[in-house]
Amino acid sequence: xxxxxxxxxxxxxxxxxxxxxxxxxxxxxxxxxxxxxxxxxxxxxxxxxxxxxxxxxxxxxxxxxxxxxxxxxxxxxxxxxxxxxxxxxxxxxxxxxxxxxxxxxxxxxxxxxxxxxxxxxxxxxxxxxxxxxxxxxxxxxxxxxxxxxxxxxxxxxxxxxxxxxxxxxxxxxxxxxxxxxxxxxxxxxxxxxxxxxxxxxxxxxxxxxxxxxxxxxxxxxxxxxxxxxxxxxxxxxxxxxxx
Amino acid sequence: xxxxxxxxxxxxxxxxxxxxxxxxxxxxxxxxxxxxxxxxxxxxxxxxxxxxxxxxxxxxxxxxxxxxxxxxxxxxxxxxxxxxxxxxxxxxxxxxxxxxxxxxxxxxxxxxxxxxxxxxxxxxxxxxxxxxxxxxxxxxxxxxxxxxxxxxxxxxxxxxxxxxxxxxxxxxxxxxxxxxxxxxxxxxxxxxxxxxxxxxxxxxxxxxxxxxxxxxxxxxxxxxxxxxxxxxxxxxxxxxxxx
DNA sequence: CGGATACTTGAGGGTTGTCAAAATATGTGG
DNA sequence: CCACATATTTTGACAACCCTCAAGTATCCG
Numbered sequence: 001x002x003x004x005x006x007x008x009x010x011x012x013x014x015x016x017x018x019x020x021x022x023x024x025x026x027x028x029x030x031x032x033x034x035x036x037x038x039x040x041x042x043x044x045x046x047x048x049x050x051x052x053x054x055x056x057x058x059x060x061x062x063x064x065x066x067x068x069x070x071x072x073x074x075x076x077x078x079x080x081x082x083x084x085x086x087x088x089x090x091x092x093x094x095x096x097x098x099x100x101x102x103x104x105x106x107x108x109x110x111x112x113x114x115x116x117x118x119x120x121x122x123x124x125x126x127x128x129x130x131x132x133x134x135x136x137x138x139x140x141x142x143x144x145x146x147x148x149x150x151x152x153x154x155x156x157x158x159x160x161x162x163x164x165x166x167x168x169x170x171x172x173x174x175x176x177x178x179x180x181x182x183x184x185x186x187x188x189x190x191x192x193x194x195x196x197x198x199x200x201x202x203x204x205x206x207x208x209x210x211x212x213x214x215x216x217x218x219x220x221x222x223x224x225x226x227x228x229x230x231x232x233x234x235x236x237x238x239x240x241x242x243x
Numbered sequence: 244x245x246x247x248x249x250x251x252x253x254x255x256x257x258x259x260x261x262x263x264x265x266x267x268x269x270x271x272x273x274x275x276x277x278x279x280x281x282x283x284x285x286x287x288x289x290x291x292x293x294x295x296x297x298x299x300x301x302x303x304x305x306x307x308x309x310x311x312x313x314x315x316x317x318x319x320x321x322x323x324x325x326x327x328x329x330x331x332x333x334x335x336x337x338x339x340x341x342x343x344x345x346x347x348x349x350x351x352x353x354x355x356x357x358x359x360x361x362x363x364x365x366x367x368x369x370x371x372x373x374x375x376x377x378x379x380x381x382x383x384x385x386x387x388x389x390x391x392x393x394x395x396x397x398x399x400x401x402x403x404x405x406x407x408x409x410x411x412x413x414x415x416x417x418x419x420x421x422x423x424x425x426x427x428x429x430x431x432x433x434x435x436x437x438x439x440x441x442x443x444x445x446x447x448x449x450x451x452x453x454x455x456x457x458x459x460x461x462x463x464x465x466x467x468x469x470x471x472x473x474x475x476x477x478x479x480x481x482x483x484x485x486x
Numbered sequence: 487c488g489g490a491t492a493c494t495t496g497a498g499g500g501t502t503g504t505c506a507a508a509a510t511a512t513g514t515g516g
Numbered sequence: 517c518c519a520c521a522t523a524t525t526t527t528g529a530c531a532a533c534c535c536t537c538a539a540g541t542a543t544c545c546g
Contacts, residue, residue: 046477064386067473072389074382086375089368094379094478125332128371132329135378136337139317142381143307145388146315146434149501182524191389196502198526230310234289235337393534425492439534441494 004031004106008054011080014167015133015240016126025120029113031106036060036099042083043097049087051107055079058103059180062095063188073189074141075134076100076161076181078168085131088113101180133237140235145191148229150200153190156229158210160236162219167238179217247274247349251297254323257410258376258483259369268363272356274349279303279342285326286340292330294350298322301346302423305338306431316432317384318377319343319404319424321411328374331356344423376480383478388434391472393443396433399472401453403479405462410481422460 009023018026033056036042042053045064060077062084074095077083083097088110117124137160144153158179165177187197204210209225211218219225248270255261255269276299279285286292288307303320305327317338320326326340331353360367380403387396401422408420430440447453452468454461462468 064382066386066390070390072386074385086378089372090375090379090480092477092480092482094475094480095382129332131375131378132333135329135374135381136333138378138381138385139307139338141385142317142388143309143315145385147309147313184524193503194525195504195527199502202526232337234335237333237335237337239335427492436535437493438495438536442534445494 004033004056005029005054007056007079008082008106012123012126012130015129015237016122018122018126022120022123025116026123029108029116031108033104033106035104036102038099038101041096041098042105043093043095045094045096047093048091049084049093049110051109052082052087052113053084053097054106054108055081055083056104056106059100060097060103060105061100061185061189062097064095071188072191073185075138076189078165080168082127082130085127100185129237136235136237150190150192150196151203152229153192154186154197154200155204155209155225156231157186157190158217158219159226159229159231159233162217163231163233163236163238167236175219175222176216177219178215179212180215247276247299248272248297250299250322251325251349255366255369255373258372258480259365261365261369265363265366268359269366272351272359274351276347276349278347279345281342281344284339284341285348286336286338288337288339290336291334292327292336292353294352295325295330295356296327296340297349297351298324298326299347299349302343303340303346303348304343304428304432305340307338314431315434316428318381319432321408323411325370325373328370343428372480379478379480393433393435393439394446395472396435397429397440397443398447398452398468399474400429400433401460401462402469402472402474402476405460406474406476406479406481410479418462418465419459420462421458422455423458 005027009018009026012018012026013023031054032051034042036058042060043049055077057079060081060083062074062077063071064074065071075083077097084093087093117127140156140160144156148156161179162171162175162177165171171177183197183201184194187194190197192200201210201212204225205212207224209219209221209228211220225231252261252266252269256266261269274297275294277285279301285296285303298320300322303324303326305317305320307315307317309315318326320340327336330336360370383399383403387399391399404422405414405418405420408414414420426440426444427437430437433440435443444453444455447468448455450467452462452464452471454463468474
């Protein structure tokens with residue numbers, strides 16, 4: 001359990017300077033680690049969660065289901081992300097969280113989490129910042145789902161995921177980064193069908209913009225891909241605050 | 244200027260009990276009131292705002308523009324809403340805010356706003372709660388834009404706006420509430436064209452579900468409308484907290 | 487009354503969905 | 517290592533939804 005939460009410390013420190021005391025306070029949180037297989041649920045809509053979840057490894061998604069069985073993915077979460085921080089303030093969750101790959105998460109009870117935020121205002125501010133950035137990303141998804149056609153929408157998502165992973169040091173020198181999700185999941189995130197996602201992928205591949213094989217995304221032509229997507233990374237708020 | 248911020252006090256008190264001190268502290272904030280004509284901008288993408296905006300009257304919207312001139316509305320704001328609270332923590336705004344009707348807003352400088360939140364933790368928690376509820380609504384918009392077909396999507400938005408205004412006491416005994424926006428704005432919120440919005444309205448009207456005239460929405464058949472939308476108000480988090 | 491804005495309707499085309507099936511990849515047990 | 521079962525990806529044909537363009541009607545406001 002010790003050092004399990006370094007993923008969170010690293011994430012927060014990326015945007016906000018944290019003192020050694022802040023780091024220690026985070027790593028001292030009582031956390032239960034859970035490993036998850038793909039598709040395993042962590043949280044169901046309507047649950048009253050008593051813990052906050054921190055992704056340690058793998059990919060996790062939040063989603064909502066519709067009456068006819070359709071699914072909409074709301075966000076992707078990777079190491080250091082907090083999919084349900086809001087459960088601290090809004091007891092009833094309105095969405096589900098499940099593992100998209102083999103994953104591990106830390107579960108921290110609400111009590112110690114709240115205590116940490118009271119004792120360590122800088123940590124509270126950093127967590128609040130993460131929440132606001134998540135909201136900003138969700139708004140950009142609204143724009144994509146509302147106003148971007150399929151190819152542009154997919155290109156934009158790839159630009160987003162690529163940029164996020166580059167900030168996390170997960171992109172290699174050849175423009176490759178992990179994208180360990182099926183076309184079905186991609187479709188549920190993009191508001192399309194899996195069949196159509198497949199056709200758009202073929203199109204982007206045919207234009208020499210990307211490759212997507214073996215759970216790896218390769219950006220072959222960033223200038224043209226980001227131009228197609230009209231990608232502006234401002235909304236990711238990756239600029240570091242403070243000293 | 245005095246009492247301008249009662250709209251905010253009333254809004255926060257709807258979900259969170261506030262002490263008299265809390266209320267007084269909010270109403271003592273230094274606020275500049277601005278009146279806006281329809282379409283007047285309050286905030287442009289890329290701005291570095293030094294104030295927080297509180298809607299006092301009228302309807303305000305946040306939005307993003309795309310390269311080809313398309314617009315996506317991200318949220319509607321009415322009296323008591325805070326369209327840009329996040330500017331306190333994320334200095335670069337990535338969206339625009341403009342008046343959708345004649346409107347008035349209060350502008351509170353970041354300094355006093357921050358000071359209030361430090362001195363009055365309950366107010367800070369109430370403001371955080373509002374931010375989280377906004378995020379929850381944005382996620383529901385993602386679901387609608389991604390997975391609901393036109394009529395269902397529009398029905399869902401009407402259910403949402405109606406339920407919110409009922410909580411604010413703005414619905415009369417005949418199921419009427421204000422909806423003072425053009426079909427073009429509605430289209431920009433629903434990710435559709437104005438022409439198609441018009442056709443869907445005709446359809447919903449023809450089925451005897453709603454009326455929309457003279458800036459007023461009338462819910463004629465709530466059971467069928469909410470069933471069509473598969474509307475579940477959980478995500479609005481209207482349940483009052485605490486005593 | 488005149489001009490501007492908003493709403494309404496029609497015709498036709500493009501994007502995306504649905505249904506179905508084949509091809510490929512992945513995983514498991516013998 | 518192979519044989520098999522399963523999941524994922526790929527492709528085709530067709531239909532539905534939504535968009536575009538265009539024109540006409542209603543409404544608002546000075």
